Structure formats: C-alpha cells, structure tokens
Amino acid sequence: xxxxxxxxxxxxxxxxxxxxxxxxxFRWVLLLAASYYFYMSWKVEYILLIVVSTLVDYFSGIRMGxxxxxxxxxxxxxLSLCINLGLLFSFKYFNFATENLNVLFSKVGLAGKIPMxxxxxxxxxxxxxxxxxxxxxxxYLGRQKxxxxxxxxxxxxxFFPQLVAGPIERYSRLAPQLRERHIxxxxxxxxxLRLILYGLFIKMVIADNISPIVDQIYANPENFASGHVLxxxxxxxxxxxxxxxxxxxxxxxxxxxxxxxxxxxxxxxYLAKNISEFWQRWHISLSxxxxxxxxxxxxxNRVSKYRWVLNILVVFLVSGLWHGANWTFIIWGLLFxxxxxxxxxxxxxxxxxxxxxxxxxxxxxxxxxxxFLVTILWVFFRSQSxxxxxxxxxxxxxxxxxxxxxxxxxxxxxxxxxxxxxxDVFLYKRRFDSWVAGMHFVxxxxxxxxxxxxxxxxxxxxxxxxxxxxx
Amino acid sequence: MFREKWTNIAIRILSLVLLFSGMNLLYxxxxxxxxxxxxxxxxxxxxxxPAEADIIYLGESSNNTAREDDLDKRKISDFxxxxxxxxxxxxxxxxxxxxxxxxVLLQQMPEENEVETVIVTxxxxxFNAQWIHSPLETSLQKSLVLLKPYPPLFNRFLLSFxxxxxxxxxxxxxxxxxxxxxxxxxxxxxxxxxxxxKWNRWMAYTGIxxxxxxxxxxxxxxxCHYIKAYGFQIDTLENPRIAxxxxxxxxxxxxxxxxxxxxxxxxxxxxxxLVGEDVIFxxxxxxxxxxxxxxxxxxxxxxxLSCVEDQFFIDQTWTTEHYAERGRxxxxxxxxxxxxxxxxxxxxxxxx
Numbered sequence: 001x002x003x004x005x006x007x008x009x010x011x012x013x014x015x016x017x018x019x020x021x022x023x024x025x026f027r028w029v030l031l032l033a034a035s036y037y038f039y040m041s042w043k044v045e046y047i048l049l050i051v052v053s054t055l056v057d058y059f060s061g062i063r064m065g066x067x068x069x070x071x072x073x074x075x076x077x078x079l080s081l082c083i084n085l086g087l088l089f090s091f092k093y094f095n096f097a098t099e100n101l102n103v104l105f106s107k108v109g110l111a112g113k114i115p116m117x118x119x120x121x122x123x124x125x126x127x128x129x130x131x132x133x134x135x136x137x138x139x140y141l142g143r144q145k146x147x148x149x150x151x152x153x154x155x156x157x158x159f160f161p162q163l164v165a166g167p168i169e170r171y172s173r174l175a176p177q178l179r180e181r182h183i184x185x186x187x188x189x190x191x192x193l194r195l196i197l198y199g200l201f202i203k204m205v206i207a208d209n210i211s212p213i214v215d216q217i218y219a220n221p222e223n224f225a226s227g228h229v230l231x232x233x234x235x236x237x238x239x240x241x242x243x244x245x246x247x248x249x250x251x252x253x254x255x256x257x258x259x260x261x262x263x264x265x266x267x268x269x270y271l272a273k274n275i276s277e278f279w280q281r282w283h284i285s286l287s288x289x290x291x292x293x294x295x296x297x298x299x300x301n302r303v304s305k306y307r308w309v310l311n312i313l314v315v316f317l318v319s320g321l322w323h324g325a326n327w328t329f330i331i332w333g334l335l336f337x338x339x340x341x342x343x344x345x346x347x348x349x350x351x352x353x354x355x356x357x358x359x360x361x362x363x364x365x366x367x368x369x370x371x372f373l374v375t376i377l378w379v380f381f382r383s384q385s386x387x388x389x390x391x392x393x394x395x396x397x398x399x400x401x402x403x404x405x406x407x408x409x410x411x412x413x414x415x416x417x418x419x420x421x422x423x424d425v426f427l428y429k430r431r432f433d434s435w436v437a438g439m440h441f442v443x444x445x446x447x448x449x450x451x452x453x454x455x456x457x458x459x460x461x462x463x464x465x466x467x468x469x470x471x
Numbered sequence: 472m473f474r475e476k477w478t479n480i481a482i483r484i485l486s487l488v489l490l491f492s493g494m495n496l497l498y499x500x501x502x503x504x505x506x507x508x509x510x511x512x513x514x515x516x517x518x519x520x521p522a523e524a525d526i527i528y529l530g531e532s533s534n535n536t537a538r539e540d541d542l543d544k545r546k547i548s549d550f551x552x553x554x555x556x557x558x559x560x561x562x563x564x565x566x567x568x569x570x571x572x573x574x575v576l577l578q579q580m581p582e583e584n585e586v587e588t589v590i591v592t593x594x595x596x597x598f599n600a601q602w603i604h605s606p607l608e609t610s611l612q613k614s615l616v617l618l619k620p621y622p623p624l625f626n627r628f629l630l631s632f633x634x635x636x637x638x639x640x641x642x643x644x645x646x647x648x649x650x651x652x653x654x655x656x657x658x659x660x661x662x663x664x665x666x667x668x669k670w671n672r673w674m675a676y677t678g679i680x681x682x683x684x685x686x687x688x689x690x691x692x693x694x695c696h697y698i699k700a701y702g703f704q705i706d707t708l709e710n711p712r713i714a715x716x717x718x719x720x721x722x723x724x725x726x727x728x729x730x731x732x733x734x735x736x737x738x739x740x741x742x743x744x745l746v747g748e749d750v751i752f753x754x755x756x757x758x759x760x761x762x763x764x765x766x767x768x769x770x771x772x773x774x775x776l777s778c779v780e781d782q783f784f785i786d787q788t789w790t791t792e793h794y795a796e797r798g799r800x801x802x803x804x805x806x807x808x809x810x811x812x813x814x815x816x817x818x819x820x821x822x823x
C-alpha cells in the first residue's frame with residue numbers, strides 16, 4: 001500500500017478515526033493490526049520476517065534486561081545481530097555475494113557455481129532491521145530498559161507510518177509516544193495534514209513527473225545529446241530527493257495525526273555547505289544511526305589520525321552497502337568518504353572554516369559546490385553498474401551533439417520543480433508545517449490550493465514506487 | 472468561544488468547497504481535454520461516431536484482423552453494413568477489449584446520439600481466467616479512469632491516486648493459476664480431471680503423438696492452450712464479465728437501444744481434434760448458458776460459436792478469434808440475417 005494511492009487515502013483516515021474513538025488502552029492493538037495489514041498488502045508471507053525479528057529482539061531484550069553484567073548479555077546481543085543481519089544478508093546480499101564468489105571461483109579455475117535464489121527483497125527490510133537492532137544494542141549497553149510488553153515492542157518494530165522507509169526511530173523516542181494516551185488535537189491534525197499535503201506534492205508532482213524522463217535517459221544515454229544527459233543527471237538529484245523527502249514528510253504527517261512525533265529526516269540537504277553538513281541534513285535518521293552504532297563504537301575521532309580516516313571510510317562504505325547490494329553503492333559510499341576527507345583537509349589547511357550566514361553569497365556558492373559533487377555521485381547510485389556510470393560520464397565529456405531522440409520535458413514540470421526549489425530554500429531552518437503556520441490566511445490557502453491542484457491535476461500517473469522501498 | 476470555534480470550522484469547510492469547485496472548473500476547461508488525449512484517447516472512438524448513426528458495432532481485434540491473402544480485408548462490421556446500405560453502421564473497435572471496456576465506452580455515448588441498435592462482441596474466451604487476469608488489464612483499466620461518471624477533477628484525482636487495479640504480470644499470473652485450481656469442473660459423466668490445472672498437467676504429460684508415434688510437442692502445447700482457454704464453466708454470480716454484460720443490458724434498457732450480442736466463433740474443430748469431446752461439452756454448455764441468460768433479458772444473441780471452419784482461422788498455433796475473409800463474411804452474414812428482425816425493409820442480400 002503506497003502512500004500515494006487511494007487505498008492509503010482510505011486506510012489512514014479510518015485508522016485515525018478509530019484510534020481516537022477507542023479507549024487508549026486498546027490503541028496499541030489497533031495500530032499493530034493496522035501496521036501488519038499495511039505491511040501484508042505488499043506480500044503477506046513477509047510479515048513472518050517482521051514477526052521473527054520482533055520475537056528474537058523482544059526475548060533477547062528481556063534476557064539482557066535480567067543480566068547485570070554486560071559480558072553476560074553479549075551472547076543475547078550476538079543472537080539478535082546474527083538473526084537480524086542473517087535475514088538481511090539472505091534476502092539482500094546473498095545473491096550479490098554469490099555472484100562475486102562465482103566470478104572469483106571461475107578466475108582461479110574452480111569448477112561449479114553456487115546457486116542464487118529468486119526471492120523478492122522484502123519491502124523496508126533494511127529499515128526495520130536497523131530500527132530493531134538499535135533497540136538490542138541499547139539494551140545491551142544499558143542505555144535502554146528492556147520492554148516487557150510484547151505488543152508495544154511489536155508496534156515499535158512495525159509502526160506503519162515509518163515501517164517501510166523510515167525515518168529509523170530509536171526506542172527511547174518512539175516507544176513512550178506509542179504508550180502515551182493521546183487526546184485528539186486540532187493542531188496535530190492541521191500540521192499532519194499540511195505535511196501530508198506537501199509530501200504528496202513533492203512525491204507525486206515532482207518525483208513522479210521527473211522519473212520517466214530520468215528513466216528514459218539512463219536506459220539509453222547514447223541516444224541523447226550531452227546536454228540532455230546532463231539534464232537527466234541534474235533531474236535525478238531532484239527525483240531522489242523529492243521522492244524520499246516526500247515519503248518521509250508523509251510518514252511524519254501521518255504519525256502526527258496519531259499524536260506521534262517522528263524525527264525529521266531531511267533539512268534542505270542541497271543547501272549544505274559541505275559533505276559533512278549534507279549528511280547532517282540528508283536521511284538524518286540513518287546518518288545518526290551510523291554515527292551512534294558504528295562510528296562511535298569504532299572510536300569516532302578520539303583515535304589516531306590514520307585510524308580516524310579508516311573509521312570514516314568504513315562508515316561511508318557500510319552506508320553505501322546499506323543502500324543496495326551492488327558495487328555501484330559501495331563505490332558511491334567510498335567516494336563520499338573520500339570527498340568528506342578531502343574537504344576536511346582542505347578546510348583545515350586552507351583555513352576555509354569561516355562561518356557563512358544563511359543565504360549569504362558565500363553560503364550559496366558553497367551549497368552549489370556541494371550540490372554539484374552530490375549530483376555527480378548520484379550517477380553511481382542510479383547506474384546499474386560501474387561501467388554504466390562511466391559510460392554516462394564519457395558521453396558528457398565527449399560532448400555528443402547528436403540528438404536523435406528528443407527530450408520532451410513539459411513546462412509544468414519545470415515550473416513545479418522551481419516552486420519546489422524555492423520552497424526548499426525557505427525550509428532550510430524550519431519544517432513546512434511551521435513555515436505555513438506563520439503565514440497570512442490568504443497566502444496559506446493559496447499555497448494549499450496550488451499544492452492540492454498540483455497533486456490532483458499534475459501528478460504523474462505511472463506507478464512509481466518510492467525509490468527507497470527497494471532498500 | 473464555542474460559537475467562534477464553529478464559525479472558524481465552517482469558514483474552513485466553505486473555503487475547501489469553494490477551492491474544490493474552482494479547481495474543478497479550472498481543470499475541466501483548461502486541462503481535462505489534454506489529459507483525456509494523453510491517458511484516455513479511447514474516448515475518441517466514441518467521439519468519432521456521428522450523431523446520425525443507426526447501428527453501432529463494438530468489437531475487438533476479431534473485427535479488424537485480416538489474413539494476408541484476403542482479397543477483401545475489410546472488417547466484419549463493414550460486411551454487415553453491406554447488407555444494410557440504407558442504414559448508417561459504425562464500428563467502435565478496440566483490440567483486447569472486453570465487456571468491461573465496452574460498458575464504459577457505451578456510457579460515454581452522448582444522449583443526443585440517435586443510435587437505435589448496439590451490437591456487442593461476445594467472446595467466449597473473454598470469460599476465462601487467463602483473460603480476466605490478463606496483464607493488459609492494468610493499462611486498460613487505467614485508460615478508463617478519466618471516463619468515469621464523476622466530475623473531471625475527481626476522475627483525475629482517482630487517476631493520480633491509482634484508483635484502478637494495479638497488478639504486476641506475476642501477480643496476475645498467480646491469480647489465474649489460482650482460479651484454475653479453485654474452479655472445479657463438473658461433468659454429467661465421469662471425468663478424471665477435477666480442475667484445469669490437473670487437466671492441463673495430464674495433457675502435458677500424456678501428450679499428442681504424431682503419425683510416427685513420437686511426441687508432437689507443438690500440438691501438445693496447443694492442446695494445453697485449448698484446455699486453459701475453454702476449460703471453464705461460467706458462474707453468472709461470480710464472473711466479472713457477466714456483471715459487465717449485465718450493466719450493458721441495463722444501459723441499453725435505459726437508453727432505449729436494441730441490443731444484440733454477437734457470440735464469436737471459436738475453433739471448435741481444432742478443439743475437438745486436439746482435446747476431444749470434453750472441451751466441446753464445456754464450450755456448448757457455456758454457449759447455452761449465455762444464450763438463455765441474455766435471451767431471457769431480451770437481448771438477441773447471435774450464435775456463431777461453431778460457424779467458422781478450422782481453415783478460416785488465421786492463427787493456427789494459438790487460440791484467437793481472428794478470421795480470414797471467409798470467416799468474417801460468414802459471421803457478418805449471420806449477424807445481418809438476425810438484424811432483419813428489426814430492419815426487414817432495409818435488408819439487401821449481398822451474397823456473402
């Protein structure tokens with residue numbers, strides 16, 4: 001059940017309505033049932049994975065909670081890690097590993113091939129696996145008390161607004177809100193609807209209208225002139241951003257209707273002054289997860305210079321691999337790590353750490369630089385293989401003038417994209433709901449009108465699932 | 472305080488109503504036509520029918536598919552028109568269409584249109600599980616969303632929010648395979664196969680032998696196709712095609728049209744030679760059911776099921792309703808003959 005379908009347009013109001021009508025003590029049952037139903041609408045049998053993950057982490061947590069010594073808790077943490085990461089590996093990375101091993105075997109002259117499976121990747125497996133892992137690790141470290149109520153724990157793992165593509169929430173933030181006896185709030189309703197409206201707009205009007213153009217160019221880049229290939233690369237930056245930002249915004253808005261505040265996942269990342277800031281503004285819930293559960297345990301920056309460099313590269317490499325089982329993602333992650341390190345060195349040696357106030361010329365120049373670098377790296381992210389990515393770059397450098405295939409981009413797509421970019425500049429320091437709340441009634445309703453009309457009359461009609469669902 | 476709160480809510484509701492009404496007007500007059508041409512160009516088939524048309528023939532690829540060696544490659548509907556030179560007969564042909572599509576197209580027919588008679592193609596195969604769950608269904612359904620009888624903006628909302636059945640090819644395959652198992656076959660005599668899946672498997676394993684006693688793979692595969700295409704018994708309560716044809720009957724009643732269902736010919740000769748009497752039994756049973764069911768609703772059903780010989784079917788390695796010139800003329804002749812009931816004066820025998 002995608003957020004931008006009629007099914008969800010019926011499902012969400014029904015859940016919200018029943019949620020406020022029933023006694024608070026039964027709400028977890030409703031939300032759990034709704035969340036499982038939501039997930040099962042993709043593939044019924046994959047709910048078993050969530051159930052297994054939930055049960056393993058619940059019982060591991062209970063066992064760890066009863067043990068005083070951290071050392072004695074370790075076997076339970078290892079159990080949780082093995083099962084969760086094992087499931088993730090089986091579905092997401094097994095074929096990739098097998099394929100590469102088979103190539104290696106054939107190169108060293110070993111006969112035989114390891115067979116691959118044809119199982120579909122369960123939607124959102126990387127998201128809920130990381131969410132539930134953070135709980136196990138926190139309980140192991142003593143940062144979090146073990147949850148005794150299986151129902152609330154199951155709901156934490158599967159809470160439908162953020163189940164399939166995040167934001168990846170921590171137990172300490174989400175669980176207390178799920179237990180809270182929320183009273184219907186007009187403000188939450190209005191702000192939630194505002195966020196859903198904006199999220200739908202950027203997903204359906206921006207991302208879904210750009211998507212077929214980008215697909216067309218990436219499918220056969222040699223059919224297009226260099227300028228058009230560049231346009232495709234530029235547009236993909238906005239496609240992936242509006243797609244994922246749109247999803248996250250709808251998720252946050254949907255949760256808010258239920259009185260639950262989910263963390264923000266994006267804060268105008270293309271206005272970041274450097275790569276470090278970009279990752280503080282892009283997919284924030286994942287960046288902070290890697291910071292807390294990988295970078296810090298590796299020693300963070302409280303280690304030798306060389307070890308710190310290694311830590312940075314490891315974090316970015318794992319981040320790349322998290323996105324997908326393909327060398328392109330690994331290269332994408334490593335390149336981010338390298339640029340991060342280069343920027344760090346350059347800032348220090350050239351003394352470029354000067355603070356630029358928001359929207360100043362210096363800020364905008366640095367933002368343009370960051371946008372340029374990120375856009376280049378998205379080519380690896382979007383390409384099917386390293387060769388495909390290099391082919392794209394080659395076509396641009398060759399400056400191929402031939403343009404047998406015309407690129408048709410409707411004027412409305414450019415206009416809406418421009419509106420999105422402008423709105424994103426305004427959202428550098430605040431969220432959409434609070435931004436419009438401060439506006440004059442007439443201006444606010446004009447914005448509602450434009451967004452509504454855009455969604456209804458200009459939404460892309462092809463069925464493009466959210467890009468991050470595949471991760 | 473209380474009053475002020477409700478006034479605010481009322482203002483907001485009113486604002487929303489005004490907003491939606493204004494947006495609907497804007498969309499209808501500025502953007503709707505462009506969207507229609509982009510996503511539902513099927514509407515043009517209806518628009519091309521002139522107001523003075525007497526008879527409309529709704530067909531799919533059976534109407535306009537011709538064989539290379541045909542001397543006259545015209546449509547079945549053209550041949551029917553030859554019998555009635557004094558009447559204006561127009562066709563509305565959409566490949567892969569079925570009753571669900573015809574229903575929507577007929578709903579689009581302007582009230583001022585003076586059509587008297589509507590002839591709708593009734594393809595037996597369209598009632599089978601494979602056609603009901605065809606991969607083409609998603610795009611067909613999508614092309615009909617903007618034509619729904621709601622305000623244009625609401626239709627566009629339904630299209631934007633994918634308010635039609637979206638299923639992948641794999642999901643649809645799973646659906647019809649499931650139906651092959653769930654629909655149990657019932658014969659008045661002992662029949663060893665309980666459902667299509669078992670029957671098909673038996674055929675695949677047993678096979679058809681050639682003259683040398685060797686397994687003829689091509690013929691075996693074709694026999695399996697015939698089992699899957701015609702191995703079903705129409706359930707008038709469950710089959711979605713029945714619901715669509717029923718809706719067409721209702722619409723015709725409301726609009727005062729004379730309604731004829733043209734039951735298309737299937738290659739019964741080949742079905743019998745490959746699969747045997749059992750599949751013929753099912754085809755005849757379904758034929759009788761359709762004739763009685765729609766006959767009792769006042770529809771004239773023209774039974775062409777077995778009127779075309781094997782040699783006049785274009786596709787010899789697949790199950791289709793594509794006929795060579797002779798086949799098309801045979802069907803046209805039979806339809807034209809039945810039309811005499813309503814137009815005895817206008818009929819001219821053209822000798823097809």
